[in-house]
Amino acid sequence: MMDTVLEAFGRLDVAFCNAGICLNVPAEEMTFDQWKKVIDINLTGVFLTAQAAGKVMLKQGSGSIINTASMSGHIVNVPQPQCSYNASKAGVIQLTKSLAVEWASRNVRVNCISPGYIGTELTLNSPSLQPLIKQWNEMAPLNRMGKPEELQSICVYLAGDTSSFTTGSDFVIDGAFTAI
Numbered sequence: 001m002m003d004t005v006l007e008a009f010g011r012l013d014v015a016f017c018n019a020g021i022c023l024n025v026p027a028e029e030m031t032f033d034q035w036k037k038v039i040d041i042n043l044t045g046v047f048l049t050a051q052a053a054g055k056v057m058l059k060q061g062s063g064s065i066i067n068t069a070s071m072s073g074h075i076v077n078v079p080q081p082q083c084s085y086n087a088s089k090a091g092v093i094q095l096t097k098s099l100a101v102e103w104a105s106r107n108v109r110v111n112c113i114s115p116g117y118i119g120t121e122l123t124l125n126s127p128s129l130q131p132l133i134k135q136w137n138e139m140a141p142l143n144r145m146g147k148p149e150e151l152q153s154i155c156v157y158l159a160g161d162t163s164s165f166t167t168g169s170d171f172v173i174d175g176a177f178t179a180i
Contacts, residue, residue, distance in 0.1 A: 019042055050067060057103075064159050066113065068112065069092040115151055141176040142176065
């Protein structure tokens, strides 16, 4: 992937490491394979992508990596049982901070966004999630889910030069859901 980007553009300025699956399985029933699948995609996948991008950015002396964590890295969601998802997203937050500290002196910034419940096509059209949306909205201070476009501005900020002093930060965009 990095070779393709470098071949097309000659450098890599921004990498957006966005991966996420969730298995709503009670912890006592979760198999090791189910646990590993979520961790491998959500945490290991973000690490491997950030590592590959970081190698390029460190060599060129600059860059911005944006990882997608989740409000689920800060809270325990209810009523759905999703311990592996929560653990993986908390891991992304700590991974982000660790990489930011390691690479700060070499001008590579690493930050993450932690969205709350976002009304994506996948979420809105999922038969298993549709029954939960009403409950999530009732619990949310804004009484609604976020819109995908409400995440765009923070990503543009983190990708650009005006965020040159921002690294190791986690931006929670959840309509105050984690504040309750």
